[in-house]
Structure formats: C-alpha cells, structure tokens
Amino acid sequence: MTWSDKFKLKKGLIQSLNEAGFAAPKEIQQKTLARINGGQDIIAVGPEGCGKTTTYVLATLNKFNYMPDGVPKVLILVPDKEKVEAVTAKIDQLNKNKTLSVVPLFATPGYEAQMDAMADGADIVVATPDRARAIYLKLGLDLNKIELLVIDDADLIVKQGLQLPVTELADSISRCQHLVFTEVLHERLNKMTAPFMKQPAVIEVEEIGQPQFNTLPQILYLLPNFGTKVNLLNLFMQDEDVFTKVVLFVNTRPTAEKIYKSLNGRSSIAALLNSWHFEMDSFTSLEEFKNSATRMLIVVNDGEQQLDLTDIPFLIHFELPIEKETYIQRMISDSQDVENETIAITFATDIELTTVKKIEQATGQKIALGELPGDLIIEKERKAAASSEEKVARATADDDTRGGAFHEKKASNAKTYNYRAGLKAKMNKKKKH
Known part of the structure; x- marks a missing residue:
C-alpha cells in the first residue's frame, strides 16, 4: 500500500x-x-x-x-x-x-x-x-x-x-x-x-517481536491500588506450603517498611536486605536468606545490584523498577530444570501497565494475566484522591496530582484461584522446598 x-x-x-x-x-x-x-x-x-x-x-x-x-x-x-x-x-x-x-x-x-x-x-x-x-x-x-x-x-x-x-x-x-x-x-x-x-x-496495534531469550514463567496481577496489593501479598504469604521462599522487590524504602510491618504483624516472616533500621530483621546477602527460616526477603530496586536469585521459588515485583532492563535481567532463565524453575509474579496498577507493555515489547513475550482470588479484599480509593483531583482543576499550571477511581468488582463476578494447569503444577512442586 x-x-x-x-x-x-x-x-x-x-x-x-x-x-x-x-x-x-x-x-x-x-x-x-x-x-x-x-x-x-x-x-x-x-x-x-x-x-x-x-x-x-x-x-x-x-x-x-x-x-x-x-x-x-x-x-x-x-x-x-x-x-x-x-x-x-x-x-x-x-x-x-x-x-x-x-x-x-x-x-x-x-x-x-x-x-x-x-x-x-x-x-x-x-x-x-x-x-x-x-x-x-x-x-x-x-x-x-x-x-x-x-x-x-x-x-x-x-x-x-x-x-x-x-x-x-x-x-x-x-x-x-x-x-x-x-x-x-x-x-x-x-x-x-x-x-x-x-x-x-x-x-x-500489537507489535511484539520474536522472543530474544528464555524467561522465567511470569504472572501479572492487575490491581486497583497499593492497599489491594498489600492484601494480595498477605493472602499469598498465608499459604506456607507454597510460598516457602520469596524475594519481593519494591522501589522505595517507605514502601519496604510498610510491607515489612504488614507482614510481621502476625509473626516474623519477612526481613529486609541490608536494613537501614536496626530494629528490623535484616540479611546482608541472598545466601544468608536462603539458609534461614525467614520466608520473604524485601529488596529495594537497584539496577546495579547483582543478586543470585537461583533456588528462590518465587520472585514478586510489588512495584516495577524504573528501568525495564532491571526487570528483564531478573527474568532471563538459563535453567534446564523446568519443574523447579522460579515463578515471577508482578503486581501492577493501571498506571503501571505502560511499563508492562514496554517489557513485553522488549522480551517479545506476553505476560500471562492471573485471576484474583475470590477472598481478596479490594480496597476502596480514599476520598482524599478525589479531592486531590479537584485541587488540580483549581491549581496553577504545574500541579501533579494523581486521580481516578477503581470500581470494585461485583461479588457475582469475583474470581477464585484459577491458575493454568502448567503453572499450578509448578506451584505445587514448590511445596517440597
């Protein structure tokens, strides 16, 4: 043409x-x-x-x-x-x-x-x-x-x-x-x-090229807000048989602290990598975490960190790193042991979907969408978010305030766990770790 x-x-x-x-x-x-x-x-x-x-x-x-x-x-x-x-x-x-x-x-x-x-x-x-x-x-x-x-x-x-x-x-x-x-x-x-x-x-228009390399199995959970992300993480960590060892990636220290406090409210199941507060449980290396009874290690995203993530059953990106290359480097898999391969899980809100798309373009692979558990509590957007939108309308040229609301799914449409058969089998294999 x-x-x-x-x-x-x-x-x-x-x-x-x-x-x-x-x-x-x-x-x-x-x-x-x-x-x-x-x-x-x-x-x-x-x-x-x-x-x-x-x-x-x-x-x-x-x-x-x-x-x-x-x-x-x-x-x-x-x-x-x-x-x-x-x-x-x-x-x-x-x-x-x-x-x-x-x-x-x-x-x-x-x-x-x-x-x-x-x-x-x-x-x-x-x-x-x-x-x-x-x-x-x-x-x-x-x-x-x-x-x-x-x-x-x-x-x-x-x-x-x-x-x-x-x-x-x-x-x-x-x-x-x-x-x-x-x-x-x-x-x-x-x-x-x-x-x-x-x-x-x-x-x-969908333009995804041919896969450039082998990647870990990946699941994407689309969630409305931060609070619902925390709820889903807590729900996962209640399953002690499956989620035996998890490395969780976040972008900021305040986020890491909030998650640490949320998870450790019941018992000490999480620690930080190189903690900046002496009162929080901490490890200085991945190897130290692997040999401990602690089930989750919280890591603040840093593209310069070279982490040995082998033998970790689950990697969870609570937030996507700023540079997509940081995420992609963690997803590259050279393992031939498919049964014990690490599963990568990503939590994303609407505004993070652009980064997800860029990752898919770069890897040449679509990330499978996971269905939310039926007992997941969907947090409502706070009224403050709506009032902040009104401030944008009244403010001068350079305000930068986030807005929008997520509409909670009807109970009749709520989903239960429905992993694909292959992923479900792999997750069940994790129980032997």
Missing part, C-alpha cells in the same frame, strides 16, 4: 513523506487515517515506535489549506515539554506550508512570551494540559474554532494526574473531532475520555 491509496492526503504531504523516508504507511496509519479523514473519534492503542505521532501529525496538516487564518484549529495535548518539542519537530519535518503557525505551550517561568506568541496567531497549538489550561484561563487560548483535539501519550497524562485539565479543555470546545493515542487502555483512561468522546472506534 502507498500513501496515495484511499487516505486522501494532500500532494504536499505525500511528497514530504517520501522525502522523509516514509515509503509506505505503517499498520496504525492503515487502520486509522481513513477513519480520521471521515471525521470519526478514534482511540488508537499501540506500542512506542508504531507511528502514532506521524499519524496525527498527518491528520493535522491535512486539515489546512494554503492560507490559514491564525486562529487555533488543532489542539494537541501531550504529557511534557520533551514531547511538545518532539511533536513540533515532527510537524516541521512534514509541513511544507510555511504560512502555518505552530505554537508550543509548556511549563516555563512566566506566561508573557507564550501569551505573546498566541496573540501573534496560532493555527496549531502543541501543549501540556496544565499549561494549555492556564493560558486558556488567561484568555490567551481561543478554543472557539478548534476542529481537532488530539491527546497523545494519554496513559502518561493519566499517570501524571492531569485528567481534569484535559476534560476541562475538552468540555470548553463546543464541537470537534477527538483523537486519543496511548500505549495502553485502562479504566482510568476511559474515565478521562468518556465525557467528551462519542462512540469512538478503538483501534489496537
């Missing part, structure tokens, strides 16, 4: 694509461009590098005739300054209409320069949600003629807690087409887009 087929792109755009080396449309462009040109709302889900940015830049530039009028017709919302600059550069690369004015808006000391740029005329605005909202409230951003609202890296926008600035801007636009691009689609993102998107087409 070539760019001239069915997409109805202007000749100047097709020429720019050929000059930039884009010989043929990628899968996401093949599936979305015709729908976008037809005026449909789109939610496009695809991994990094699949062509999402090029897709909406083409849709944006295709809207303009030779002489634009200097009033914003397209508003593109992205999570941070770096992405604003990347999108602006992509527009410059493909745009041959030099009368077109593109104005970037992002957090910077003062508003005067950006207000002046908007006053000089803007056809396309590329902005972070908080700064776009701040300029709008100062009457510097005219939304009356917006025809296209694009939200890119929507999963990262949700992770940063910027849902309300997005929905507030969307509600202030009387009528337009909406395009949402994201690496993952989850409940919090759906909650953000539902008020302004009308029957969007959800288009998903």
Whole structure:
C-alpha cells in the first residue's frame, strides 16, 4: 500500500513523506487515517515506535489549506515539554506550508512570551494540559474554532494526574473531532475520555517481536491500588506450603517498611536486605536468606545490584523498577530444570501497565494475566484522591496530582484461584522446598 491509496492526503504531504523516508504507511496509519479523514473519534492503542505521532501529525496538516487564518484549529495535548518539542519537530519535518503557525505551550517561568506568541496567531497549538489550561484561563487560548483535539501519550497524562485539565479543555470546545493515542487502555483512561468522546472506534496495534531469550514463567496481577496489593501479598504469604521462599522487590524504602510491618504483624516472616533500621530483621546477602527460616526477603530496586536469585521459588515485583532492563535481567532463565524453575509474579496498577507493555515489547513475550482470588479484599480509593483531583482543576499550571477511581468488582463476578494447569503444577512442586 502507498500513501496515495484511499487516505486522501494532500500532494504536499505525500511528497514530504517520501522525502522523509516514509515509503509506505505503517499498520496504525492503515487502520486509522481513513477513519480520521471521515471525521470519526478514534482511540488508537499501540506500542512506542508504531507511528502514532506521524499519524496525527498527518491528520493535522491535512486539515489546512494554503492560507490559514491564525486562529487555533488543532489542539494537541501531550504529557511534557520533551514531547511538545518532539511533536513540533515532527510537524516541521512534514509541513511544507510555511504560512502555518505552530505554537508550543509548556511549563516555563512566566506566561508573557507564550501569551505573546498566541496573540501573534496560532493555527496549531502543541501543549501540556496544565499549561494549555492556564493560558486558556488567561484568555490567551481561543478554543472557539478548534476542529481537532488530539491527546497523545494519554496513559502518561493519566499517570501524571492531569485528567481534569484535559476534560476541562475538552468540555470548553463546543464541537470537534477527538483523537486519543496511548500505549495502553485502562479504566482510568476511559474515565478521562468518556465525557467528551462519542462512540469512538478503538483501534489496537500489537507489535511484539520474536522472543530474544528464555524467561522465567511470569504472572501479572492487575490491581486497583497499593492497599489491594498489600492484601494480595498477605493472602499469598498465608499459604506456607507454597510460598516457602520469596524475594519481593519494591522501589522505595517507605514502601519496604510498610510491607515489612504488614507482614510481621502476625509473626516474623519477612526481613529486609541490608536494613537501614536496626530494629528490623535484616540479611546482608541472598545466601544468608536462603539458609534461614525467614520466608520473604524485601529488596529495594537497584539496577546495579547483582543478586543470585537461583533456588528462590518465587520472585514478586510489588512495584516495577524504573528501568525495564532491571526487570528483564531478573527474568532471563538459563535453567534446564523446568519443574523447579522460579515463578515471577508482578503486581501492577493501571498506571503501571505502560511499563508492562514496554517489557513485553522488549522480551517479545506476553505476560500471562492471573485471576484474583475470590477472598481478596479490594480496597476502596480514599476520598482524599478525589479531592486531590479537584485541587488540580483549581491549581496553577504545574500541579501533579494523581486521580481516578477503581470500581470494585461485583461479588457475582469475583474470581477464585484459577491458575493454568502448567503453572499450578509448578506451584505445587514448590511445596517440597
């Protein structure tokens, strides 16, 4: 398929694509461009590098005739300054209409320069949600003629807690087409887009390559919040026959302390690796933990640590490390003893799914989704989370408050343990350790 087929792109755009080396449309462009040109709302889900940015830049530039009028017709919302600059550069690369004015808006000391740029005329605005909202409230951003609202890296926008600035801007636009691009689609993102998107087409592109190496068996548990993660961990550790030895990875010392106190409330079943508090049980090495009666060792994620994790029945990532390479290195398996192979379990919330997707792309393997136990207590989101969302709406440009709520599953839909037969057999084998 070539760019001239069915997409109805202007000749100047097709020429720019050929000059930039884009010989043929990628899968996401093949599936979305015709729908976008037809005026449909789109939610496009695809991994990094699949062509999402090029897709909406083409849709944006295709809207303009030779002489634009200097009033914003397209508003593109992205999570941070770096992405604003990347999108602006992509527009410059493909745009041959030099009368077109593109104005970037992002957090910077003062508003005067950006207000002046908007006053000089803007056809396309590329902005972070908080700064776009701040300029709008100062009457510097005219939304009356917006025809296209694009939200890119929507999963990262949700992770940063910027849902309300997005929905507030969307509600202030009387009528337009909406395009949402994201690496993952989850409940919090759906909650953000539902008020302004009308029957969007959800288009998903999956690009997972061939496995590069052997990995440990992995299970992913999708959980709503920190409290429910703690509840599931406690539930697992009640099974003394299966969870005989566990190494648990967390990202921060405060998290490690909370889990330590939670697990050791009944009896001393957990210890820390190289504890920073003398009153907490501690080991100085993995070998010391393996030879002890303690069932869990809590480790704060550190990519520089080289840990010998052999002969540990279970690795649990309570939180995913910041660098995906740290996780992947732990998952590489050279063991030929399948029966006694370590099982890796990951707890993830909606906002951690982006990292999960990046890991799957890098390893070339999907992580199996585990079903939650029927007796797992699902913690409600605290009311403070909702009030913090309201603060974002009232605050100035650079607030970073997390929002969104998880809806508890009905009792009739609650799941009991339902491991795949192979994994169940492996977990039963752990009892002999």
